[in-house]
Amino acid sequence: MLRSKILNRIRLLKPVIDRRCMSSASKTPLTLLEVDDKSGIATLSLNRPPVNSLNIDLMNSIIESITEIEGNKSRGLILTSANDRVFCAGLDLNELHKPNQERLKEFWAVFQDVWLALHLCSVPTAAAINGHAPAGGCLLATACEYRVMLPQMTIGLNETQFGYMAPKWVMLSYLSVLPRRLAERALTQGKLFTTAEALDVGLVDEIAASKEEALAKCSTFIDSFSKANPLARSLTKKQIREPDVQKLIADRAGDLKECLEYINSPLLQDGLGAYFEALKQKSRSKAGKS
Numbered sequence: 643m644l645r646s647k648i649l650n651r652i653r654l655l656k657p658v659i660d661r662r663c664m665s666s667a668s669k670t671p672l673t674l675l676e677v678d679d680k681s682g683i684a685t686l687s688l689n690r691p692p693v694n695s696l697n698i699d700l701m702n703s704i705i706e707s708i709t710e711i712e713g714n715k716s717r718g719l720i721l722t723s724a725n726d727r728v729f730c731a732g733l734d735l736n737e738l739h740k741p742n743q744e745r746l747k748e749f750w751a752v753f754q755d756v757w758l759a760l761h762l763c764s765v766p767t768a769a770a771i772n773g774h775a776p777a778g779g780c781l782l783a784t785a786c787e788y789r790v791m792l793p794q795m796t797i798g799l800n801e802t803q804f805g806y807m808a809p810k811w812v813m814l815s816y817l818s819v820l821p822r823r824l825a826e827r828a829l830t831q832g833k834l835f836t837t838a839e840a841l842d843v844g845l846v847d848e849i850a851a852s853k854e855e856a857l858a859k860c861s862t863f864i865d866s867f868s869k870a871n872p873l874a875r876s877l878t879k880k881q882i883r884e885p886d887v888q889k890l891i892a893d894r895a896g897d898l899k900e901c902l903e904y905i906n907s908p909l910l911q912d913g914l915g916a917y918f919e920a921l922k923q924k925s926r927s928k929a930g931k932s
């Protein structure tokens with residue numbers, strides 16, 4: 643009785659993701675999903691060159707993969723990148739800069755969905771962070787239960803550096819990993835932690851010398867649940883994570899309204915435009931085009 647009550651409650655908490663079986667406009671798979679026959683662990687690789695920035699299609703592809711992993715009885719999920727320099731560059735700035743308003747609404751709803759799907763994923767989750775993970779990239783990593791990172795990368799919620807305040811639920815994701823005082827300072831500074839700093843403050847759990855080692859460490863973490871009953875484990879995780887999730891689910895429309903006002907404000911658009919232009923300029927200089 644109690645179990646079915648809890649299960650019903652959790653079903654209500656689950657984001658509505660079934661409506662989003664969209665196909666990608668390009669023919670390239672935006673995510674690569676492999677399930678190891680022996681271990682039963684699924685590896686989901688982000689595969690949107692050049693930097694895995696999160697647009698609607700990539701986020702939908704992640705959601706679809708999570709749904710598949712939950713449905714195919716995988717023992718765990720490892721999130722990683724097919725790119726060996728960048729785990730995920732966060733939200734696609736093309737979606738935020740001078741946005742089409744209807745698309746922006748859809749984009750923000752899918753952004754909420756992808757976080758909910760990963761944060762509430764029923765199987766154990768770990769991130770093999772094999773590249774930089776700023777902003778939304780850091781959010782994906784902190785939604786996972788365990789993080790292993792390669793040296794000389796950066797991770798953090800750097801939104802204030804380009805004039806944005808991270809949404810409340812994004813901040814909560816940070817607060818679930820970092821002590822409050824540290825999270826506040828890092829959020830207000832828009833700090834990007836180096837791998838060594840991230841380990842030091844507990845933003846990541848381990849460092850690995852290579853992607854293979856990171857994947858192996860993530861598998862070891864997932865194996866650590868072998869003695870736990872999968873249903874009891876997943877219900878426990880959801881109960882613990884519920885308060886953060888409820889805040890967003892209870893007011894998705896309010897979050898969207900706030901986001902639209904915020905993103906559309908001229909000051910923020912100007913700041914974002916300058917930031918994006920500087921990124922493009924840096925990229926051109928690197929390629930020797932300027």
Ligand SMILES: CC/C=C\CC/C=C/CC(=O)SCCNC(=O)CCNC(=O)[C@H](O)C(C)(C)COP(=O)(O)OP(=O)(O)OC[C@H]1O[C@@H](n2cnc3c(N)ncnc32)[C@H](O)[C@@H]1OP(=O)(O)O
Nearest residue numbers: 695731732733734735774776777778806901904921922925
């Ligand atoms: C109510 C609240 C409202 C709003 C909240 C807003 C929340 C925002 C959350 C976000 O996630 S916003 C995105 C923030 N992301 C970043 O700040 C990361 C920016 N990128 C980088 O720092 C670097 O690109 C990198 C460290 C990830 C990788 O460096 P590198 O390997 O040297 O690549 P390049 O910098 O040369 O970039 C290659 C290529 O990719 C483009 N690009 C990079 N990041 C993005 C992005 N987030 N969106 C779109 N495009 C991006 C970059 O411009 C280059 O493109 P070119 O065509 O110019 O070559």
